Amino acid sequence: MARTRNERLAALLAETGWSQPKLAAAIGRVAQEMAAHELGAISRSHVAMWIAGTRPSGRAPHILCETLSRKLGRPITPADIGLEPGETPSGSSDWNADTLTMLGSLGRDDLDMLHRRTMLTGAAYSVAALTLPAPAWWNQTRAAARNRPAASGRTVTGADIDDLRQLTAFHSARDQQRGGAAGRSALVAHLTLEAAPLLHARFPDDTTRRDLHTAVAEMTYLAGWTAFDASQHRTAQRYFTLATKLAAEAGDGPLAGHILRAMAHQAVDLGHPRHALDLATASMDPTRYGKATWREKALLGIVHARALAATGDRPATLTAISRAERDLNRAGTDHPERVAFFAEASLAHETACALRDLGSPKDAEHHFQRSVATRRRQLYTRTHSVTLGYLAAVQVRQGRLDEACGTWNQALDAMSGVHSGRARDVIHRMQRDLSPVRQRGGHQVTELTHRAQEMLSAIG
Template identity: 30%
Template sequence: MEAIKKNPKIRIGQSEVQAVRSMTERLSDLDDDFGGRYARPMAAAFLINTVTPYLNAESSSETLDSMLSAAAFLCYLTGWMAVDEGAHGRAQQYYVKALELAGAGGDHNTYCHVLRGMSVQAANLGHGSPAARLANAAAEAAPESTPRMRAFMAGQQAHSYALANEKANALNSLREAERAVNQAESRPGTFGGFSSATLAYATAEVRYALGDVKGSVASLRDHFPLRDSTDSKRSEIKFSALLAQRQLEIGYLEAACETWGFVLDAHPNIHSGRIDELVAKIAPLLRPYRSNAMARDIYDRSREVA
């Protein structure tokens, strides 16, 4: 890395490509464990200080394509971190650059990952039709036909269709994701994994978007026992916060308070704008229930945290 800074035209090979891929995996682990606000500055610094000089270095055409691919996935991951921060405009800039790099390197797999990530962002912001268009584009661009990749794409299509009020398409995509998960034999990878736990969460989101709040709570409760070591701490906190909101929505006050208690215990260890937003909603939601001792305790704790 020091040599590259002194001489950007130094020749690089596959060892530098592997270094970028390994660093991307480590940054992904930091993002999962501590949140996007913690990890994104490190990812951005690595992009600027190391990966950009690598892209300008001399190399074979094969090495350049590999480096473009590695840089594209790192840009995608950095955009994913920016979404977690709540910096949606910045995330879109990273995503667009990731598409450019993946296209230049001929990496169709990363290209469709980025499109799916853009669909997830749109869905989280409540934009159902754009989310569906992006999810469909991602599925059409996907070069792999493995069961797990089909599930990865179909699960996002199902959620997007549900948000766009396309119930039949949503349920069809959800069934496709379920069939694909049942056919999958390999373990989920670091990136692009879709497991039985993920399917339960996707089912919860589809049900909620279609107005079945009670069914969504049941699916979220199914999700947690299915989690394994590939699932991030951040997603556990996020999904727990969503579960608590929906438990309250169907009248399960004390169950919601118990779930929120876990969220508040875990919150100090995560640096996530998305989770901060979910925690900020606790006090307004519990304000009408302060006559209940358990609700009052969670209300007070959430105000202190916020």
């Protein structure tokens, strides 16, 4: 039976201005980002067959849509590329979806994914979904939450809220020590089975309603952060969006800024600097930054600096770093638990990343060294191991192979017991950095490469 040429896909490809090989290469980059290794070998011939009428299989339709969405700057759906209607990979509708329905369905899907140890179907990180809703949305969302009717006979108490806060603090400490992939199923189960149902209950007053929404938002944010650290990027993005919606429903500007900052961090790491800067700038809005504590302000400010550095704006980056340093110097003990981790070592780490991205490895090395020296490494083992990996990378860039190998060995030592996608990324980066010098590196490079392979197996 003759296939029918896919004219819609052909038209969109023409609109991008890409050749078939360029589209195949772009699909490969998105597939790598979401660990869709089965699509790593996409070639021009695959694209040609799709245009000729062969249907892409598995996750390919969603990744193809996301790739075209990024290039064209608008959401592209399966129907737009001539396939049956399905989930819109852009995820832009998440901002307007019903919060409680979305939280329940995402949590259940995530638990199922964790039990099966597979990726969510079509779970491509969506650049289109990074576009924030209009300013009026924030007030409308808060007003709508006030008028949401209770769907259960239970009444929320202060003890319920305290329980959620304690659980979030426990899982946050575990994330800092063991990495986001450790204990994620327990956190998601708590969120889905214990926290989410409370949003359907009665509230004795509006203060309790706001406090409950803030507590659930913080747990939802943490579910997103652990997914981000586990390299489950689309899942993380959807949790971050949900957490921001819950913060808006609570009228909690500083918490919304905190989550937007995390979304900016993720966008920087995944190579989307312009979108990262938009998110970081939104986190610095007076309704968020202006009402935050000094420690919170410092964290928002340094991630803003990271986003500026990713766009190559050196003067603005340095100004933002100085502002973050001043804010942290003003910080006392009055701050939310969610930013208790952020101190001199964290500021130094993010400053170093910004300077590295600006092409100043020597300055970056100085701040990475300061981060290593000042971090309470037993409490923050995951970040300590990543910092050491980043430090080694800037050392090898400056031609100091022996010193870099020593630092990488320290990083691998620190990774023992850590289960983190970012730690795994450090090892992959190390392997790439060592590849050009493998022949002249001698015994130490051979041993380090062997250790790296063993650690990759242990991290999972």
